[in-house]
Amino acid sequence: MKNLFKIFALLMIVLFPVNAQFVFDPQKMDSIRKSTNEDYRLMLQMLGIDSTRPGPSGNPKDHNAANTNESKAATYTSLPDPLILNDGRKVKDAETWWKKRRPEIVEYFDREIYGRVPKNVPGVSWEIVKTKEDTIGNIPVVVKELLGHVDNSSFPSITVDIQLTLTIPADTKGPVPIAMEFGFILPPGFKLPEPPPGVPKDPNWQQLVLEKGWGYAILVPTSYQSDNGAGLTKGIIGLVNKGEHRKPDDWGALRAWAWGASRALDYFETDKSVNAKQVIIEGLSRYGKAAIVTMAYDQRFAIAFVGSSGAGGVKILRRNYGEQVENLASSSEYHWFAGNFIKYAGPLKSNDLPVDAHELAALCAPRPIFISSGSFEVEGGWVDAKGMFLGGAYASPIYELLGKKGLGTYDFPPIETALTNGEIAFRQHKGGHTTGPNWPEFLKWADKYLE
Numbered sequence: 001m002k003n004l005f006k007i008f009a010l011l012m013i014v015l016f017p018v019n020a021q022f023v024f025d026p027q028k029m030d031s032i033r034k035s036t037n038e039d040y041r042l043m044l045q046m047l048g049i050d051s052t053r054p055g056p057s058g059n060p061k062d063h064n065a066a067n068t069n070e071s072k073a074a075t076y077t078s079l080p081d082p083l084i085l086n087d088g089r090k091v092k093d094a095e096t097w098w099k100k101r102r103p104e105i106v107e108y109f110d111r112e113i114y115g116r117v118p119k120n121v122p123g124v125s126w127e128i129v130k131t132k133e134d135t136i137g138n139i140p141v142v143v144k145e146l147l148g149h150v151d152n153s154s155f156p157s158i159t160v161d162i163q164l165t166l167t168i169p170a171d172t173k174g175p176v177p178i179a180m181e182f183g184f185i186l187p188p189g190f191k192l193p194e195p196p197p198g199v200p201k202d203p204n205w206q207q208l209v210l211e212k213g214w215g216y217a218i219l220v221p222t223s224y225q226s227d228n229g230a231g232l233t234k235g236i237i238g239l240v241n242k243g244e245h246r247k248p249d250d251w252g253a254l255r256a257w258a259w260g261a262s263r264a265l266d267y268f269e270t271d272k273s274v275n276a277k278q279v280i281i282e283g284l285s286r287y288g289k290a291a292i293v294t295m296a297y298d299q300r301f302a303i304a305f306v307g308s309s310g311a312g313g314v315k316i317l318r319r320n321y322g323e324q325v326e327n328l329a330s331s332s333e334y335h336w337f338a339g340n341f342i343k344y345a346g347p348l349k350s351n352d353l354p355v356d357a358h359e360l361a362a363l364c365a366p367r368p369i370f371i372s373s374g375s376f377e378v379e380g381g382w383v384d385a386k387g388m389f390l391g392g393a394y395a396s397p398i399y400e401l402l403g404k405k406g407l408g409t410y411d412f413p414p415i416e417t418a419l420t421n422g423e424i425a426f427r428q429h430k431g432g433h434t435t436g437p438n439w440p441e442f443l444k445w446a447d448k449y450l451e
Protein backbone atom coordinates (compact mmCIF):
# COMPACT_ATOMS: atom_id res chain seq x y z
CA MET A 1 0.00 0.00 0.00
CA LYS A 2 2.78 2.37 1.00
CA ASN A 3 4.54 1.48 -2.22
CA LEU A 4 1.43 2.11 -4.28
CA PHE A 5 1.16 5.55 -2.74
CA LYS A 6 4.83 6.18 -3.45
CA ILE A 7 4.45 5.20 -7.08
CA PHE A 8 1.35 7.35 -7.41
CA ALA A 9 3.05 10.34 -5.79
CA LEU A 10 6.08 9.95 -8.06
CA LEU A 11 3.86 9.65 -11.12
CA MET A 12 2.09 12.85 -10.16
CA ILE A 13 5.38 14.68 -9.87
CA VAL A 14 6.74 13.25 -13.08
CA LEU A 15 3.58 13.67 -15.16
CA PHE A 16 2.25 17.01 -13.99
CA PRO A 17 5.07 19.16 -15.27
CA VAL A 18 4.97 17.48 -18.68
CA ASN A 19 1.26 17.80 -19.01
CA ALA A 20 -0.01 20.70 -16.99
CA GLN A 21 -3.56 20.01 -18.09
CA PHE A 22 -3.57 16.71 -16.16
CA VAL A 23 -4.77 15.02 -19.33
CA PHE A 24 -2.94 11.94 -20.39
CA ASP A 25 -2.92 12.38 -24.14
CA PRO A 26 -1.07 9.43 -25.75
CA GLN A 27 -0.68 11.21 -29.08
CA LYS A 28 0.86 14.24 -27.46
CA MET A 29 3.15 12.08 -25.34
CA ASP A 30 4.24 10.16 -28.43
CA SER A 31 5.10 13.31 -30.33
CA ILE A 32 7.06 14.63 -27.30
CA ARG A 33 8.98 11.35 -27.19
CA LYS A 34 9.82 11.53 -30.90
CA SER A 35 11.04 15.14 -30.82
CA THR A 36 13.00 14.42 -27.65
CA ASN A 37 14.78 11.47 -29.26
CA GLU A 38 15.55 13.60 -32.31
CA ASP A 39 17.00 16.43 -30.18
CA TYR A 40 19.03 13.89 -28.17
CA ARG A 41 20.38 12.29 -31.35
CA LEU A 42 21.41 15.68 -32.73
CA MET A 43 23.22 16.52 -29.50
CA LEU A 44 25.10 13.18 -29.55
CA GLN A 45 26.11 13.98 -33.12
CA MET A 46 27.38 17.43 -32.10
CA LEU A 47 29.37 15.80 -29.30
CA GLY A 48 30.73 13.12 -31.62
CA ILE A 49 29.34 10.33 -29.43
CA ASP A 50 27.84 7.17 -30.96
CA SER A 51 26.23 5.75 -27.86
CA THR A 52 25.96 6.18 -24.10
CA ARG A 53 26.08 3.71 -21.23
CA PRO A 54 22.64 2.91 -19.80
CA GLY A 55 22.02 3.77 -16.16
CA PRO A 56 20.84 1.29 -13.52
CA SER A 57 17.14 0.72 -12.90
CA GLY A 58 15.19 2.57 -10.22
CA ASN A 59 13.21 -0.59 -9.53
CA PRO A 60 14.96 -2.49 -6.72
CA LYS A 61 13.57 -5.79 -8.09
CA ASP A 62 15.26 -5.46 -11.48
CA HIS A 63 18.43 -7.42 -12.23
CA ASN A 64 20.16 -4.13 -13.08
CA ALA A 65 18.79 -2.29 -10.03
CA ALA A 66 20.77 0.71 -8.78
CA ASN A 67 23.14 -0.11 -5.95
CA THR A 68 21.82 0.59 -2.45
CA ASN A 69 24.57 -1.21 -0.58
CA GLU A 70 26.72 1.33 1.27
CA SER A 71 29.82 -0.88 1.15
CA LYS A 72 29.84 -0.59 -2.65
CA ALA A 73 29.06 3.12 -2.80
CA ALA A 74 32.33 4.96 -2.31
CA THR A 75 34.53 3.32 -4.93
CA TYR A 76 35.41 6.62 -6.59
CA THR A 77 39.05 7.57 -6.70
CA SER A 78 38.88 11.33 -6.96
CA LEU A 79 36.73 13.98 -5.37
CA PRO A 80 37.64 17.50 -6.48
CA ASP A 81 38.76 19.71 -3.61
CA PRO A 82 36.90 23.03 -3.63
CA LEU A 83 39.88 24.58 -1.82
CA ILE A 84 42.48 23.67 -4.46
CA LEU A 85 42.85 26.09 -7.36
CA ASN A 86 43.25 24.76 -10.89
CA ASP A 87 46.95 25.64 -10.70
CA GLY A 88 47.33 23.43 -7.61
CA ARG A 89 47.62 26.17 -5.00
CA LYS A 90 45.45 26.06 -1.88
CA VAL A 91 42.79 28.68 -1.17
CA LYS A 92 43.68 30.22 2.18
CA ASP A 93 41.49 33.33 2.33
CA ALA A 94 38.04 34.56 1.39
CA GLU A 95 39.37 36.88 -1.28
CA THR A 96 41.01 34.04 -3.23
CA TRP A 97 37.75 32.10 -2.96
CA TRP A 98 35.63 34.95 -4.35
CA LYS A 99 38.07 36.18 -6.99
CA LYS A 100 39.72 32.99 -8.21
CA ARG A 101 38.38 29.63 -7.03
CA ARG A 102 34.65 30.36 -7.11
CA PRO A 103 34.78 31.59 -10.73
CA GLU A 104 36.76 28.46 -11.71
CA ILE A 105 34.06 26.24 -10.20
CA VAL A 106 31.26 28.29 -11.80
CA GLU A 107 32.94 27.90 -15.19
CA TYR A 108 33.03 24.10 -14.83
CA PHE A 109 29.37 23.94 -13.83
CA ASP A 110 28.48 26.25 -16.72
CA ARG A 111 30.41 24.40 -19.37
CA GLU A 112 30.08 20.77 -18.31
CA ILE A 113 26.98 20.38 -16.15
CA TYR A 114 24.16 22.92 -16.18
CA GLY A 115 25.07 25.02 -19.23
CA ARG A 116 25.47 28.74 -19.74
CA VAL A 117 22.68 31.29 -19.57
CA PRO A 118 23.03 33.25 -22.83
CA LYS A 119 24.01 36.91 -22.57
CA ASN A 120 21.05 38.09 -24.63
CA VAL A 121 18.11 36.65 -22.65
CA PRO A 122 15.27 39.14 -23.21
CA GLY A 123 13.68 41.09 -20.39
CA VAL A 124 10.53 40.23 -18.46
CA SER A 125 7.70 42.59 -17.61
CA TRP A 126 5.49 41.53 -14.74
CA GLU A 127 1.73 41.91 -14.81
CA ILE A 128 -0.54 41.44 -11.81
CA VAL A 129 -3.38 39.58 -13.50
CA LYS A 130 -5.60 39.29 -10.46
CA THR A 131 -5.59 40.25 -6.78
CA LYS A 132 -8.00 38.54 -4.42
CA GLU A 133 -8.63 38.13 -0.72
CA ASP A 134 -8.75 34.68 0.81
CA THR A 135 -8.33 32.86 4.12
CA ILE A 136 -5.80 30.09 4.71
CA GLY A 137 -6.24 28.30 8.01
CA ASN A 138 -7.66 31.23 9.92
CA ILE A 139 -5.30 33.71 8.37
CA PRO A 140 -6.64 36.35 6.02
CA VAL A 141 -4.37 36.69 3.00
CA VAL A 142 -4.00 38.66 -0.19
CA VAL A 143 -3.23 36.54 -3.25
CA LYS A 144 -1.67 38.03 -6.35
CA GLU A 145 -1.68 36.06 -9.58
CA LEU A 146 1.15 37.21 -11.81
CA LEU A 147 2.45 36.65 -15.29
CA GLY A 148 5.98 37.53 -16.33
CA HIS A 149 5.79 38.37 -20.02
CA VAL A 150 9.10 37.72 -21.78
CA ASP A 151 9.93 40.18 -24.56
CA ASN A 152 9.73 38.00 -27.67
CA SER A 153 10.23 40.71 -30.28
CA SER A 154 13.38 38.89 -31.49
CA PHE A 155 11.36 35.74 -32.32
CA PRO A 156 7.60 36.37 -32.11
CA SER A 157 6.53 32.80 -32.92
CA ILE A 158 7.56 31.73 -29.39
CA THR A 159 5.62 33.31 -26.51
CA VAL A 160 6.83 32.81 -22.95
CA ASP A 161 4.88 33.82 -19.82
CA ILE A 162 6.17 32.96 -16.36
CA GLN A 163 3.38 31.90 -13.97
CA LEU A 164 3.71 33.01 -10.36
CA THR A 165 1.34 33.43 -7.42
CA LEU A 166 2.19 35.37 -4.30
CA THR A 167 0.29 35.01 -1.03
CA ILE A 168 0.86 37.54 1.77
CA PRO A 169 -0.80 37.79 5.20
CA ALA A 170 -3.44 40.53 4.85
CA ASP A 171 -2.71 42.33 8.10
CA THR A 172 1.05 42.69 7.70
CA LYS A 173 2.59 46.05 8.45
CA GLY A 174 5.92 45.93 6.69
CA PRO A 175 7.55 43.90 3.94
CA VAL A 176 7.64 40.16 4.76
CA PRO A 177 10.03 37.28 3.98
CA ILE A 178 8.78 34.92 1.27
CA ALA A 179 9.14 31.16 0.88
CA MET A 180 9.01 30.52 -2.86
CA GLU A 181 8.39 26.98 -4.08
CA PHE A 182 9.06 25.57 -7.51
CA GLY A 183 5.78 23.79 -8.05
CA PHE A 184 2.52 23.77 -9.83
CA ILE A 185 -0.71 25.56 -9.20
CA LEU A 186 -3.51 23.08 -8.66
CA PRO A 187 -6.71 23.73 -10.59
CA PRO A 188 -9.64 24.89 -8.44
CA GLY A 189 -11.24 22.06 -6.54
CA PHE A 190 -8.36 19.62 -7.18
CA LYS A 191 -7.16 17.79 -4.07
CA LEU A 192 -4.04 15.64 -3.76
CA PRO A 193 -4.86 12.12 -2.52
CA GLU A 194 -4.81 11.39 1.19
CA PRO A 195 -1.88 9.21 2.30
CA PRO A 196 -2.77 5.60 3.18
CA PRO A 197 -3.20 4.60 6.84
CA GLY A 198 0.08 4.65 8.73
CA VAL A 199 1.66 7.40 6.62
CA PRO A 200 1.17 10.72 8.39
CA LYS A 201 -0.26 13.61 6.44
CA ASP A 202 2.23 16.32 5.54
CA PRO A 203 1.80 19.53 7.49
CA ASN A 204 0.34 22.38 5.46
CA TRP A 205 3.56 24.29 4.83
CA GLN A 206 1.80 27.33 3.45
CA GLN A 207 -0.09 27.69 6.71
CA LEU A 208 3.08 27.21 8.78
CA VAL A 209 4.77 29.96 6.79
CA LEU A 210 1.82 32.33 7.17
CA GLU A 211 1.67 31.65 10.92
CA LYS A 212 5.18 33.10 11.14
CA GLY A 213 3.89 36.25 9.50
CA TRP A 214 5.74 35.43 6.28
CA GLY A 215 4.33 35.03 2.79
CA TYR A 216 4.80 32.35 0.18
CA ALA A 217 4.93 32.10 -3.58
CA ILE A 218 4.51 29.33 -6.13
CA LEU A 219 6.50 29.56 -9.31
CA VAL A 220 5.55 27.23 -12.17
CA PRO A 221 8.79 26.23 -13.93
CA THR A 222 7.06 24.45 -16.79
CA SER A 223 5.22 27.66 -17.71
CA TYR A 224 8.50 28.94 -19.19
CA GLN A 225 10.54 25.77 -19.89
CA SER A 226 9.03 22.35 -20.51
CA ASP A 227 10.25 19.33 -18.66
CA ASN A 228 11.40 17.32 -21.68
CA GLY A 229 13.95 17.37 -24.49
CA ALA A 230 11.29 18.22 -27.06
CA GLY A 231 10.80 21.53 -25.27
CA LEU A 232 14.41 22.66 -25.73
CA THR A 233 13.57 24.40 -29.00
CA LYS A 234 10.67 26.15 -27.26
CA GLY A 235 10.17 28.01 -23.98
CA ILE A 236 12.81 30.48 -22.83
CA ILE A 237 15.68 28.32 -24.16
CA GLY A 238 14.04 28.02 -27.59
CA LEU A 239 13.12 31.72 -27.69
CA VAL A 240 16.74 32.80 -27.19
CA ASN A 241 17.90 30.24 -29.79
CA LYS A 242 15.17 31.38 -32.21
CA GLY A 243 13.67 27.89 -32.30
CA GLU A 244 16.97 26.15 -33.11
CA HIS A 245 18.57 23.24 -31.21
CA ARG A 246 21.06 23.90 -28.40
CA LYS A 247 24.83 24.01 -28.63
CA PRO A 248 26.67 21.68 -26.20
CA ASP A 249 27.29 24.33 -23.55
CA ASP A 250 23.88 26.03 -23.77
CA TRP A 251 21.70 26.06 -20.67
CA GLY A 252 19.44 23.16 -19.76
CA ALA A 253 16.06 23.23 -18.06
CA LEU A 254 17.51 23.47 -14.52
CA ARG A 255 19.28 26.73 -15.29
CA ALA A 256 16.26 27.97 -17.19
CA TRP A 257 14.03 27.19 -14.20
CA ALA A 258 16.54 28.97 -11.96
CA TRP A 259 16.55 31.95 -14.35
CA GLY A 260 12.77 32.20 -13.87
CA ALA A 261 13.20 32.19 -10.09
CA SER A 262 15.61 35.11 -10.47
CA ARG A 263 13.05 36.99 -12.55
CA ALA A 264 10.44 36.35 -9.83
CA LEU A 265 12.93 37.83 -7.35
CA ASP A 266 13.27 40.87 -9.65
CA TYR A 267 9.52 41.30 -9.28
CA PHE A 268 9.70 40.93 -5.48
CA GLU A 269 12.22 43.77 -5.44
CA THR A 270 9.48 46.00 -6.81
CA ASP A 271 6.66 44.80 -4.52
CA LYS A 272 6.45 46.80 -1.29
CA SER A 273 4.79 43.97 0.64
CA VAL A 274 7.86 41.73 0.11
CA ASN A 275 11.27 41.80 1.76
CA ALA A 276 13.26 40.76 -1.31
CA LYS A 277 16.41 40.32 0.78
CA GLN A 278 14.71 37.50 2.66
CA VAL A 279 13.51 35.10 0.02
CA ILE A 280 13.69 31.34 0.56
CA ILE A 281 13.81 29.09 -2.49
CA GLU A 282 12.37 25.58 -2.01
CA GLY A 283 11.73 22.59 -4.23
CA LEU A 284 11.50 18.81 -4.27
CA SER A 285 13.25 16.28 -6.45
CA ARG A 286 13.92 17.82 -9.90
CA TYR A 287 12.74 21.07 -8.36
CA GLY A 288 15.07 20.42 -5.41
CA LYS A 289 17.85 20.38 -8.02
CA ALA A 290 16.42 23.63 -9.41
CA ALA A 291 16.40 25.13 -5.89
CA ILE A 292 20.11 24.47 -5.25
CA VAL A 293 21.02 25.65 -8.77
CA THR A 294 19.05 28.87 -8.16
CA MET A 295 20.77 29.44 -4.83
CA ALA A 296 24.23 28.72 -6.27
CA TYR A 297 23.87 31.12 -9.20
CA ASP A 298 21.87 34.02 -7.76
CA GLN A 299 23.39 35.39 -4.60
CA ARG A 300 20.33 37.51 -3.84
CA PHE A 301 18.45 34.44 -2.55
CA ALA A 302 18.71 34.27 1.24
CA ILE A 303 18.08 30.60 2.07
CA ALA A 304 17.51 27.34 0.17
CA PHE A 305 15.39 24.39 1.27
CA VAL A 306 16.56 21.57 -0.98
CA GLY A 307 14.21 18.58 -0.95
CA SER A 308 15.34 15.12 -2.10
CA SER A 309 17.37 16.68 -4.90
CA GLY A 310 19.40 13.51 -5.46
CA ALA A 311 21.66 13.16 -8.49
CA GLY A 312 22.00 16.47 -10.32
CA GLY A 313 21.27 18.19 -7.00
CA VAL A 314 23.40 17.87 -3.85
CA LYS A 315 24.11 14.14 -4.05
CA ILE A 316 27.77 13.38 -4.78
CA LEU A 317 27.63 12.23 -8.42
CA ARG A 318 30.63 9.96 -8.03
CA ARG A 319 28.85 7.77 -5.48
CA ASN A 320 27.72 4.44 -6.82
CA TYR A 321 24.44 4.49 -4.93
CA GLY A 322 20.95 5.19 -6.30
CA GLU A 323 20.58 7.30 -9.42
CA GLN A 324 23.71 7.66 -11.56
CA VAL A 325 25.13 10.12 -14.10
CA GLU A 326 24.12 7.62 -16.82
CA ASN A 327 20.45 8.06 -15.84
CA LEU A 328 20.70 11.85 -15.83
CA ALA A 329 22.41 11.83 -19.22
CA SER A 330 19.76 9.60 -20.83
CA SER A 331 17.14 10.93 -23.23
CA SER A 332 14.58 11.26 -20.42
CA GLU A 333 16.67 13.60 -18.22
CA TYR A 334 19.49 15.15 -20.32
CA HIS A 335 17.34 18.23 -20.96
CA TRP A 336 17.92 19.31 -17.35
CA PHE A 337 21.61 19.80 -18.18
CA ALA A 338 24.01 21.15 -20.78
CA GLY A 339 24.50 18.82 -23.74
CA ASN A 340 28.15 18.47 -22.67
CA PHE A 341 27.03 16.56 -19.58
CA ILE A 342 26.12 13.57 -21.78
CA LYS A 343 29.85 13.00 -22.38
CA TYR A 344 30.11 11.62 -18.84
CA ALA A 345 27.90 8.69 -19.82
CA GLY A 346 29.81 8.18 -23.06
CA PRO A 347 33.55 8.52 -23.44
CA LEU A 348 33.94 9.82 -19.86
CA LYS A 349 32.76 8.63 -16.44
CA SER A 350 31.56 10.32 -13.26
CA ASN A 351 35.13 10.15 -11.92
CA ASP A 352 36.15 12.49 -14.74
CA LEU A 353 33.75 15.27 -13.74
CA PRO A 354 35.81 18.40 -13.03
CA VAL A 355 33.43 19.30 -10.18
CA ASP A 356 30.98 17.42 -7.99
CA ALA A 357 27.83 18.29 -6.07
CA HIS A 358 29.59 19.50 -2.89
CA GLU A 359 31.02 22.32 -4.99
CA LEU A 360 27.53 23.34 -6.10
CA ALA A 361 26.62 23.56 -2.41
CA ALA A 362 29.86 25.50 -1.82
CA LEU A 363 28.76 28.10 -4.39
CA CYS A 364 25.88 28.94 -2.02
CA ALA A 365 28.26 29.89 0.80
CA PRO A 366 27.96 31.73 3.13
CA ARG A 367 24.16 31.68 2.74
CA PRO A 368 22.19 29.00 4.64
CA ILE A 369 21.08 25.81 2.90
CA PHE A 370 18.91 23.04 4.36
CA ILE A 371 19.31 19.61 2.77
CA SER A 372 16.25 17.41 3.17
CA SER A 373 15.59 13.74 2.47
CA GLY A 374 12.94 11.10 3.10
CA SER A 375 13.61 7.66 4.58
CA PHE A 376 15.04 4.65 2.81
CA GLU A 377 11.97 2.60 3.82
CA VAL A 378 9.39 4.93 2.30
CA GLU A 379 11.25 7.06 -0.24
CA GLY A 380 13.69 4.38 -1.38
CA GLY A 381 17.40 4.63 -2.16
CA TRP A 382 17.23 6.38 -5.56
CA VAL A 383 17.81 9.88 -4.13
CA ASP A 384 20.75 8.65 -1.97
CA ALA A 385 20.21 10.41 1.37
CA LYS A 386 23.82 9.86 2.45
CA GLY A 387 25.11 11.15 -0.90
CA MET A 388 23.16 14.38 -0.32
CA PHE A 389 24.40 14.59 3.26
CA LEU A 390 27.98 14.29 1.97
CA GLY A 391 27.30 17.00 -0.61
CA GLY A 392 26.68 19.29 2.37
CA ALA A 393 29.51 17.87 4.51
CA TYR A 394 32.19 18.36 1.83
CA ALA A 395 30.97 21.93 1.19
CA SER A 396 31.59 22.79 4.85
CA PRO A 397 35.24 23.93 4.47
CA ILE A 398 34.09 26.78 2.21
CA TYR A 399 31.48 27.92 4.73
CA GLU A 400 34.17 27.78 7.41
CA LEU A 401 36.58 29.75 5.24
CA LEU A 402 33.90 32.45 5.02
CA GLY A 403 33.44 32.51 8.79
CA LYS A 404 30.32 30.35 9.00
CA LYS A 405 29.57 26.90 10.37
CA GLY A 406 29.26 23.97 8.02
CA LEU A 407 27.45 20.73 8.71
CA GLY A 408 29.70 19.96 11.68
CA THR A 409 30.22 16.26 10.97
CA TYR A 410 31.11 13.76 8.28
CA ASP A 411 29.17 10.97 10.03
CA PHE A 412 25.75 10.28 8.57
CA PRO A 413 23.25 10.86 11.42
CA PRO A 414 20.38 8.60 12.51
CA ILE A 415 17.02 9.33 10.91
CA GLU A 416 15.13 12.40 12.24
CA THR A 417 18.31 13.94 13.68
CA ALA A 418 18.22 17.61 12.78
CA LEU A 419 21.74 18.87 12.10
CA THR A 420 20.81 22.52 12.37
CA ASN A 421 23.64 24.21 14.25
CA GLY A 422 25.29 25.74 11.22
CA GLU A 423 24.59 27.38 7.90
CA ILE A 424 24.46 23.96 6.24
CA ALA A 425 21.64 21.91 7.75
CA PHE A 426 20.55 18.34 7.10
CA ARG A 427 17.60 16.24 8.18
CA GLN A 428 16.24 12.94 6.97
CA HIS A 429 12.57 12.57 7.88
CA LYS A 430 10.63 9.31 8.18
CA GLY A 431 8.31 9.99 5.26
CA GLY A 432 8.61 9.58 1.51
CA HIS A 433 9.39 11.75 -1.48
CA THR A 434 8.34 15.07 0.02
CA THR A 435 9.74 17.99 2.00
CA GLY A 436 6.51 17.98 4.09
CA PRO A 437 7.67 16.50 7.42
CA ASN A 438 10.82 18.69 7.43
CA TRP A 439 9.00 22.03 7.20
CA PRO A 440 8.68 22.56 11.00
CA GLU A 441 12.43 21.94 11.59
CA PHE A 442 13.33 23.95 8.52
CA LEU A 443 11.30 26.96 9.69
CA LYS A 444 12.75 26.79 13.20
CA TRP A 445 16.26 26.92 11.70
CA ALA A 446 15.44 29.52 9.03
CA ASP A 447 13.90 31.75 11.69
CA LYS A 448 17.43 32.45 13.01
CA TYR A 449 18.26 34.18 9.75
CA LEU A 450 15.03 36.00 8.91
CA GLU A 451 13.00 38.67 10.65
Ligand code: GCU
Pocket residue numbers: 010013014284285286287308309310311312323327382
Ligand atom coordinates in the same frame (compact mmCIF):
# COMPACT_ATOMS: atom_id res chain seq x y z
C1 GCU B 1 13.19 10.76 -11.32
C2 GCU B 1 14.60 11.22 -11.56
C3 GCU B 1 15.13 12.07 -10.41
C4 GCU B 1 14.16 13.18 -10.13
C5 GCU B 1 12.78 12.63 -9.92
C6 GCU B 1 11.68 13.67 -9.74
O1 GCU B 1 13.15 9.86 -10.25
O2 GCU B 1 15.42 10.09 -11.77
O3 GCU B 1 16.40 12.60 -10.74
O4 GCU B 1 14.60 13.94 -9.05
O5 GCU B 1 12.38 11.87 -11.02
O6 GCU B 1 11.87 14.83 -10.02
O7 GCU B 1 10.59 13.27 -9.38
